[in-house]
Amino acid sequence: MKKRILVVDDDSMNLTRTKIILGKEYDVLLADSGIEALVKLKGGKVDMVLLDIDMPGMNGITTFERMKEFAADIPVIFLTASGLEEDVHNAIKMGAVNYLKKPYRPQELLKRVAQEFEEL
Numbered sequence: 001m002k003k004r005i006l007v008v009d010d011d012s013m014n015l016t017r018t019k020i021i022l023g024k025e026y027d028v029l030l031a032d033s034g035i036e037a038l039v040k041l042k043g044g045k046v047d048m049v050l051l052d053i054d055m056p057g058m059n060g061i062t063t064f065e066r067m068k069e070f071a072a073d074i075p076v077i078f079l080t081a082s083g084l085e086e087d088v089h090n091a092i093k094m095g096a097v098n099y100l101k102k103p104y105r106p107q108e109l110l111k112r113v114a115q116e117f118e119e120l
Contacts, residue, residue, distance in 0.1 A: 002027040003117060004045060008037040008063065009052040009079065014102070018050065021106045022113065034058030034066070041071050048116065050100075053080045053087050061087070064094060075116050079104075 004027040007018045012032065019028045029046065031037040035058055037049070049067070053060035064076055078091040078099040088099050097116050100109060 003047040004029060005048045005050060005113065006031060006037060006040055006046045007050045008032075008034065008055075008060070009050075010055040011052075014052070014079075018109070021109050025110065026113070034060065034063030037063055038066055041067060041074070046071070046074055048113065049074055049076045050113075051076050051078055051096075053078055053091065061090060061094070064091070064096065068095065075120065077112060077116060 002025070005022055006029045007015055008031045009015050009018070010032055015030045015032065019030060022028050029040055031040050034055060037051070040046070041049070051060045051064060060078060067074070067076070075097040076095070078088070078096050079102055080087055080099060081102040091099060098112060100112055
């Protein structure tokens, strides 16, 4: 059975692109907000989350904090376009397994996801 990855990003182009990149290897779920991500996490099995930091409403950091209340064992890779060192450091301190700076190359995304699954 394929591993299931939940991709959370408020940009529909990023969601589509990420699903195309990961879709051959993984079962990919999409959420365009932190709230939708939490609903999907509660609704079924997810093996990893790719989570955008900068989203309107509930940002990625807040989503991650709420997620940890009931799904602390699911690894999270943060996706960030901001490149703010502070955001990345905070995410790692909170327990994220890694991060990727957007825009990322398809091979880079596949490699990072595969590495994290190997380490589980």
